[in-house]
Amino acid sequence: MQLSDIDFVIIGAAKSATTWLQTQLQADPAVYMPDPELHYFSREYDRGKDWYLSQFKGASNGRLIGEKSNSYLYSPEAAARLHRDLPQIRLIAQLRNPVERAYSSYCMLFRRGEVGPNIESYLDPSRGENMQILGSGNFHSHLEPFIDLYGRDRLLILFFDGVTRDPEAQMLRVRTHLGLPPRAIAQVGSQKVKDKTAPLVPPTMRRRLAWLKPIVRPLRGSAPFEAARGLVARKTEYPQLTKELRDRLGEYYQPSVEALERLSGQSLHHWYANQPKQHLNGATM
Template sequence: MDSSVTPPAPPERPDPPAHNLATAHSRQLPGVVIIGAQRGGTTSLYRYLTDHPNIGPSLRKEVHFFDRYYEKGPEWYLAHFPLRGEWPLVVEASPSYLFAPAVPRRIHTALPGARYIAMLRNPVDRAYSQYQLMVRRGIESLPFAEALAAEQVRLPGPDNPMTLPWRHFSYTKRGLYAEQLQRWLAVVPRERLFVIRSEDFYADPAAILERTLDWLGLPSVIPDSLKPYHLAEYPDLDAATRRRLAGYFAPHNQMLYGLIGRDLEWE
């Protein structure tokens, strides 16, 4: 694929069922939202949380109302959730919310009491995982190093993470977590934002799930088996590209550590 070629458009998201739309104002807004990061373990955490007896799911995991479908209006969003009274807590997970600049203020206005979970993966590994996903989907054909070099050319300015090039080719941009979290913390109190290091989640999902439930004030109900979702096998990233990316992300990571008051120990 030429670096300037626009990727194919994905199919349009279907509307919720007519019954859900008709009963939208009787439905329960989410009290917790997993905001990202993409390729950071959000699907697994969402599935584990919605297995809890006190947590209800959205109609689909990724509603994407506050970034892609905002013009559809609040009734469309409400129609994705259970009726009020069915669950003590409802969760949504749209992993590009972290990345999209307009989302924090939109979501804080609509869900002023909500809490938010950000799953942050080493941005080097996150970028390579996104690249491999685009390869599997037939969207990316450049070698990884060339795709990184083409990123600035492919992404039209100003920043618009909801255009297709930004959604598909933002390998390094999505890993600049500090600037993304700064937008969130400008409108959301720090105590309502729970940061999970994705590597800790991968290593011991039960422990991280228990910590998350404790933060949500829910009883610790941990399944005997926590199956990981969206696992994929692909070649290791070559050492030279890893070093180059690590050097690029290093100052941004240091800003992140200062922002959240924690060293995530990424290279």
């Protein structure tokens, strides 16, 4: 296995149904992708080439080989590292209405107990740009380094809306970009990817019980474990994204969205329409 054997990389964006793309590609026997996000070119580059290539040990000759790491889109070093080591690859970016993506990111962090319930302190642009939640949605600026190095033709820009409206057409675009023949949507890829409505053990309790994880791990999925978990798990009540806050976010992102329209050649006018949140079969992406 050599670096030159890798054919494509999905670079992001987070909370934009990239796991759905990965699942669809993994369902094709002609494609190999490792399950975890490797984050090699963003966070793990010091581990070296041998570590990276070892993550593809299940790949066989004749299969298209790729990986997905959403952190690449946001890492200042990732584009240059990718181009230095993998100049031959094709890139895929799937993006989402940045207002909805920011709220989805906030909800994920809230569910984990990493942010508090005062949603405006994290999502109101007038209080400062939170890079993790707000800055990540300025897609045009994040894509520019990849285009500068690889050229526009090597980067396929997709949108979350395509997954919800016409998943068959979305995957056809992906497969055409990768040189793969058409293939029907895999049923496994139509299932929920992540469900933010699932009851969870409250974050404070999770931290207190963290020492038990190695002990109970073998019991996960068993009836006694799930019954005990059900006694303490609670449905998360998320702070709501008000119309006023949504409008402020829309104004903040408008210049970036207009630049993305010019870059992608696709109209994103519907992103300004303040549509309700979109879901893929109930899943939060």
